Amino acid sequence: MISSLKRSMLGAGLFLMTGVFSGSVSAASIQNVDVHLSVTDGNVPPVVAKRIVSSISSIGNRILIGKEENLFRLNSAEYNKVIADIINRVVIGYVVSDLSVDYGSNTSIxxxxxxxxxxxxxxNTEIDYGNLSGDAERYIKAETAEVPVLMNNLLIGLPVDSVGWAESVSQSAGRDLLKQILPEFQANFEVLSGEDTKVxxxxxxxGNIIRSTRLTLEKSTVPRLLMLRAVDETETALKNLEGLPVGFVSRNQGKIASELNGILSKDFFVEKYGIETRSRLIPGEKTELVVDALTDHWIIRTEAWLDAGRDGDRNTTIEGMLGHFVGGNNVVFGEARFYPGPVDWDVYGGFYHHFRGLMDLGYKYNFIENSNHVFGIVPIGSKFSLRYERDFKDDENEFGLSYKVHNYMTLEYVYNDEDGKWLRLVANL
Structure with a gap:
């Protein structure tokens, strides 16, 4: 094909030299070449037409640009034949049925x-999704549902021979189509052309790929253990995102977060007790789903404490709290603490006000010790919090700095005026 093209180009050159030596009058040179294409027996897909026009434009530019227009006009029949011959050799699968050239400073072919x-x-179009999970594959299938139709529009009606032309029309044009639909993926094509073409x-x-995932219960007004089944099912679905490009998940962030939240909200316990779940997806190589599980009226909290480095006989504690919202940000509550060795109790009643995003500030009364307490809790980001409590009866201050290890475990560094400092392991039950 290359040698034929060279012969055709040589022919064009000989015609040009003939025109020069014939002493033709000087005229303006050709500055621009426009190509106008039509295809008989059907419509050619736009991406294919663009490729054909580009190829013919390259031929015209190579032969015509910079040459005097009169040289071609005086020998138009011969030059048109040469141009048609070159096009027949370059554009595979098609033959020139008609060609005319309007020579001038702006020449039209x-x-x-x-x-x-x-x-x-x-x-027949088949898509290979690699080693992605079923859920990840489902997200991509939703965006590639129209690909078989697009490939039909691209290829049906083309000459079989044209599919392999110019680095494969189907591959180059197909990649352009897939890039618009799935910019986060590279698409490689394998084409077996024929009347029944297989793609x-x-x-x-x-780009960056999701390597790991985790679910974080940021706010919960019910015991976390009661959310365990819903959390486990959601974590399984969340893990299926691993292997997807971060950009793809970011682009579909709202949709994926809503679907994951739907798994939580359909859990039997969550539905039965009217727990509202809110989920926020944070895409990254370590993708996180941040979940709030809240009730409109009640707060239920259960914890187990184990203190290390503290003197005394209250190093193990089980605490339970039941609170009720009064208005939007006020909570009245009852709280009980059980100390198993030796057996002892503390029972509190009180209230606190929630200053949104800033702190909880409240008061409680110990019915066993007949003592008054004030307390405050200040969150520091999503992992840390600072706690303060004052016992007016014993004139004691207690400070705590806690770090949330994961959904069910917290570490707290505690300092008390009377007992000194120690480390507390908190199981969030």
Whole structure:
């Protein structure tokens, strides 16, 4: 094909030299070449037409640009034949059925092409999603549902021979289509052309990939153990995002977060007790789903404490709290603490006000010790919090700095005026 093209170009050059030596009058040179394409026997897909026009434009630019227009006008029949011959050799699967050239400073090539040989009648498109999980594959399938139709529109009606032309029309044009639909993936094509053409597309994730996932219960007004089943099911679905490009998950962030929240909200316990779940997805190589599980009226909290480095006989504690919202940000509550060795109790009643995003500030009364307490809790980000409590009867201050290890475990560094400092392990039950 290359040698034929060279022979055709040589012919064009000989015609040009003939015109020069014939002493033609000087005229303006050709500055620009426009191509106008039509195809008989059907419509050519726009991406294919663009490729054909580009190829013909390259031919015209190579032969015509910078040359005197009169040289071609005086020998238009011969030059049109040369141009048509070159097009026939370059644009595979088509033959020139008609060609005319309007020579001038802005030259127009008007070409009509006729498909030749066998035509593509059917296209079977298969997409290979690699090693992605079923859920991840489902998200991508939702965005690639129209790909088989697009490939049909691209290929059906083309000459079979044209599929392999110019680095494969289907591959280059198909990649452009997939890039618009799935910019986070590279698409590799395997095409077996024929009247029944088979196209296999391999999707390869690009950019940063999700390596790990975790679910964080940030706020909960019910015991976390009661949310365990719902959390486990959601964590399984969340883990299925691993292997997806971070950009893909970011682009579908709202949809994925809503679907994951739907798994939580459909849990039997969550539905039965009217717990409202809110989920926020934070995409990244370590993707996190932040969940709030809240009730409209009640707060239930259960914890177990184990103190290390503290003197005394209250190093193990089980605490339970039941609170009720009064208005939007006020809570009245009852609290009980059980000390198993030796057996002892503290029972409190009180209230606190929630200053949104800033702190909880409140008062409680110990019915066993007949003592008054004030307390405050200040969150510091999503992991840390600072706690203060004052016992007016014993004139004691207690401070605590806690770090949330995960959904069910917290570490707290405690300082008390009377007992000194120690480390507390808190199980969030």
């Amino acid at each position: 008007n070409v009509s092409l006729q498909p030749v040989g066998r035509m593509i009648r059917h296209v 296999k597309i391999y999707l390869i994730p690009q």
